[in-house]
Amino acid sequence: MASISGVCSPSSAVRLRRSLPVPYSVHLRHIRPLRSVADLHRSSSASSAPSADASLPVEKVEKRSIEKNPINLWHRYVDWLYQHKELGLFLDVSRIGFTDEFFDLMEPRLQKAFVAMQDLEKGAIANPDEGRMVGHYWLRNSKLAPTSFLRLQIENTLDSICKFANDVISAKIKPPSPAGRFTQVLSVGIGGSALGPQFVAEALAPDNPPLKIVELKKTLALFLDSASHFPLHSSGRWLMALRKMLTSLAYIRCINVVCMSISGKMTSFAWQATRFKSMYFNFCFFVVCQIRFIDNTDPAGIDHQIAQLGPELASTLVIVISKSGGTPETRNGLLEVQKAFREAGLDFSKQGVAITQENSLLDNTAKIEGWLARFPMFDWVGGRTSELSAVGLLPAALQGIDIKEMLAGASLMDEATRLSVVKNNPAALLALCWYWASDGVGSKDMVVLPYKDSLLLFSRYLQQLVMESLGKEFDLNGNRVCSISFGWFLYDSSASQLAYLEHELLIKDFQCMEIKEARTSMREYIQQLREGVHNFFVTFIEVLRDRPPGHDWELEPGVTCGDYLFGMLQGTRSALYANDRESITVTVQEVTPRSVGALIALYERAVGIYAQLVNINAYHQPGVEAGKKAAGEVLALQKRILTVLSEASCKLPVEPLSLEEIAERCHVPEQIEMIYKIIAHMAANDRALIAEGSCGSPRSIKVYLGECNIDELLA
Numbered sequence: 001m002a003s004i005s006g007v008c009s010p011s012s013a014v015r016l017r018r019s020l021p022v023p024y025s026v027h028l029r030h031i032r033p034l035r036s037v038a039d040l041h042r043s044s045s046a047s048s049a050p051s052a053d054a055s056l057p058v059e060k061v062e063k064r065s066i067e068k069n070p071i072n073l074w075h076r077y078v079d080w081l082y083q084h085k086e087l088g089l090f091l092d093v094s095r096i097g098f099t100d101e102f103f104d105l106m107e108p109r110l111q112k113a114f115v116a117m118q119d120l121e122k123g124a125i126a127n128p129d130e131g132r133m134v135g136h137y138w139l140r141n142s143k144l145a146p147t148s149f150l151r152l153q154i155e156n157t158l159d160s161i162c163k164f165a166n167d168v169i170s171a172k173i174k175p176p177s178p179a180g181r182f183t184q185v186l187s188v189g190i191g192g193s194a195l196g197p198q199f200v201a202e203a204l205a206p207d208n209p210p211l212k213i214v215e216l217k218k219t220l221a222l223f224l225d226s227a228s229h230f231p232l233h234s235s236g237r238w239l240m241a242l243r244k245m246l247t248s249l250a251y252i253r254c255i256n257v258v259c260m261s262i263s264g265k266m267t268s269f270a271w272q273a274t275r276f277k278s279m280y281f282n283f284c285f286f287v288v289c290q291i292r293f294i295d296n297t298d299p300a301g302i303d304h305q306i307a308q309l310g311p312e313l314a315s316t317l318v319i320v321i322s323k324s325g326g327t328p329e330t331r332n333g334l335l336e337v338q339k340a341f342r343e344a345g346l347d348f349s350k351q352g353v354a355i356t357q358e359n360s361l362l363d364n365t366a367k368i369e370g371w372l373a374r375f376p377m378f379d380w381v382g383g384r385t386s387e388l389s390a391v392g393l394l395p396a397a398l399q400g401i402d403i404k405e406m407l408a409g410a411s412l413m414d415e416a417t418r419l420s421v422v423k424n425n426p427a428a429l430l431a432l433c434w435y436w437a438s439d440g441v442g443s444k445d446m447v448v449l450p451y452k453d454s455l456l457l458f459s460r461y462l463q464q465l466v467m468e469s470l471g472k473e474f475d476l477n478g479n480r481v482c483s484i485s486f487g488w489f490l491y492d493s494s495a496s497q498l499a500y501l502e503h504e505l506l507i508k509d510f511q512c513m514e515i516k517e518a519r520t521s522m523r524e525y526i527q528q529l530r531e532g533v534h535n536f537f538v539t540f541i542e543v544l545r546d547r548p549p550g551h552d553w554e555l556e557p558g559v560t561c562g563d564y565l566f567g568m569l570q571g572t573r574s575a576l577y578a579n580d581r582e583s584i585t586v587t588v589q590e591v592t593p594r595s596v597g598a599l600i601a602l603y604e605r606a607v608g609i610y611a612q613l614v615n616i617n618a619y620h621q622p623g624v625e626a627g628k629k630a631a632g633e634v635l636a637l638q639k640r641i642l643t644v645l646s647e648a649s650c651k652l653p654v655e656p657l658s659l660e661e662i663a664e665r666c667h668v669p670e671q672i673e674m675i676y677k678i679i680a681h682m683a684a685n686d687r688a689l690i691a692e693g694s695c696g697s698p699r700s701i702k703v704y705l706g707e708c709n710i711d712e713l714l715a
């Protein structure tokens with residue numbers, strides 16, 4: 001929250017957008033009044049007979065002007081409001097203008113999608129390319145797993161995660177260094193093997209630094225010494241004193257947990273003192289680790305993380321996460337970290353943990369090198385839906401996050417999203433809205449706006465889930481899908497921690513306005529949102545609870561800081577809608593392990609249902625594979641260039657080569673531009689390659705090697 005104007009801004013903005021035009025027919029926007037709310041309500045019931053012309057393809061449904069009458073809108077809001085009582089989660093789709101006619105046409109498709117989802121949950125082969133099941137739903141309810149073997153696997157893995165995390169936190173498992181306990185976790189992974197843990201850490205990790213047990217011991221000893229002189233008679237006062245003393249250490253969240261767990265049981269001071277001693281031991285279980293991530297192959301980024309760890313590398317648990325076990329970015333990260341360990345005189349194997357498929361390259365490496373622990377990734381869990389497997393659960397547990405609560409939240413949401421009454425199924429409602437808003441062909445960007453800093457990374461997490469699942473070229477029948485249809489592409493605003501929606505919107509769409517002006521006041525902000533290019537629909541993520549109970553205060557009479565954030569969200573929603581910008585609002589009571597688990601499950605299911613609606617396979621990733629292959633080809637070309645240069649440079653006299661000559665000798669004249677880029681990159685990094693001439697005029701460049709030991713160069 002960087003604005004000093006007091007205007008709250010969304011925590012992050014992600015826009016997923018179309019790349020190609022949509023068919024003309026779906027752009028038609030005829031102005032025709034909506035039917036009455038009562039009609040809408042009637043048609044929304046799953047049991048009601050479809051009233052629309054079933055022969056009309058859903059894509060031909062006309063888009064009418066959206067309802068603007070405030071009273072009708074209120075009724076629409078109330079009629080469509082979804083609430084999950086136990087989860088404290090609401091979904092408001094009233095500001096998406098789908099009509100009853102559209103709903104009726106979609107209803108049979110949704111019913112078909114529900115059946116497909118049921119099959120999926122029963123273990124149907126949902127990824128025909130890889131011949132595998134898709135079972136992330138079983139992770140949160142192992143009874144659903146199609147075989148008892150799988151059920152046991154799930155349960156045993158969860159047990160071993162909990163045990164390992166507890167042992168690390170209580171220092172039963174410790175690093176060899178004198179530090180005596182693990183204080184940091186470094187997670188190495190990418191894509192689905194990084195984004196979930198990052199999102200959850202940002203959302204749920206305790207605010208405070210890891211407890212330093214030495215410091216704690218000292219303070220507790222002092223307290224115990226003086227405890228006998230305390231004139232405290234009631235457990236309430238005793239607790240208050242205890243809380244005050246411990247919170248002075250600034251570990252508020254942990255302390256609350258401990259104090260709550262022992263309150264109400266204390267009667268006498270003697271007993272209190274005993275409890276206090278035992279609490280000291282319990283308290284050790286709350287000594288959690290901080291987490292850092294290496295999620296790219298950017299050497300400077302890796303160096304930064306390692307430098308930030310500094311001497312704490314000796315007490316860092318390194319978790320390497322890769323389902324395939326062979327992803328180059330992750331392998332590179334691992335090799336870099338291992339090098340840092342070697343240079344610091346540390347034994348990596350004593351601090352390394354692998355999360356990967358059995359017998360993958362990574363698994364075998366961890367086995368051979370005798371790493372501290374290995375946890376399985378199951379082939380029936382895709383990377384982008386792996387947050388509630390060991391991938392997300394182990395890092396979360398190490399940070400003291402209640403992973404069973406996360407699983408419970410997801411499980412409750414799974415139950416809710418299995419229902420076949422569309423109106424009672426929040427994932428189906430989301431999929432329906434996406435289809436309406438983007439015409440089923442990705443004609444609009446999806447902007448995800450979490451209005452809570454702790455949910456900053458939710459949009460980035462969704463990026464991977466949605467784009468990799470829905471950005472497909474071919475449908476299930478092998479037909480090329482209409483334009484790029486289901487791909488929503490991301491504008492990643494997270495580079496700016498300020499995460500301004502307006503920043504993104506301004507740069508991309510609102511060319512007429514200055515970015516700075518957008519920050520000055522809410523009025524200009526809304527002005528710009530309303531009048532910019534209309535190529536998006538919004539999902540607001542709202543959190544009702546501003547601060548933990550008892551911590552809020554009024555910064556002006558009757559108004560808290562959270563009220564501003566709330567006002568910003570509501571004001572933006574209203575202003576956007578007034579100018580025909582549709583929005584969905586997902587509301588949770590609080591950001592808790594349970595609500596985070598529920599949000600993850602909600603979107604996993606919505607993506608699955610939407611994929612069914614548009615007849616694509618959400619569970620394979622041919623595009624990603626192509627990208628990985630392309631990267632490999634560039635590296636192969638680099639090796640060929642080095643071989644050619646070596647032959648020319650090891651002659652006497654040395655023969656400098658032009659780019660054309662290199663391309664010809666590599667037998668790829670058409671790759672001359674790539675050859676130039678490879679050489680420019682190597683030259684910029686002081687590799688054993690000398691490029692004479694000007695980079696600005698590539699034709700002038702002559703290249704040779706400064707040394708001619710090709711084996712060393714290729715090593």
Ligand SMILES: O=P(O)(O)OC[C@H]1O[C@](O)(CO)[C@@H](O)[C@@H]1O
Pocket residue numbers: 190191192193321322323324325326327330382383384468621624
């Ligand atoms: O877990 P792996 O096999 O290293 O793959 C990492 C990620 O890379 C991707 O292939 C692309 O980001 C994802 O599908 C996957 O989650």
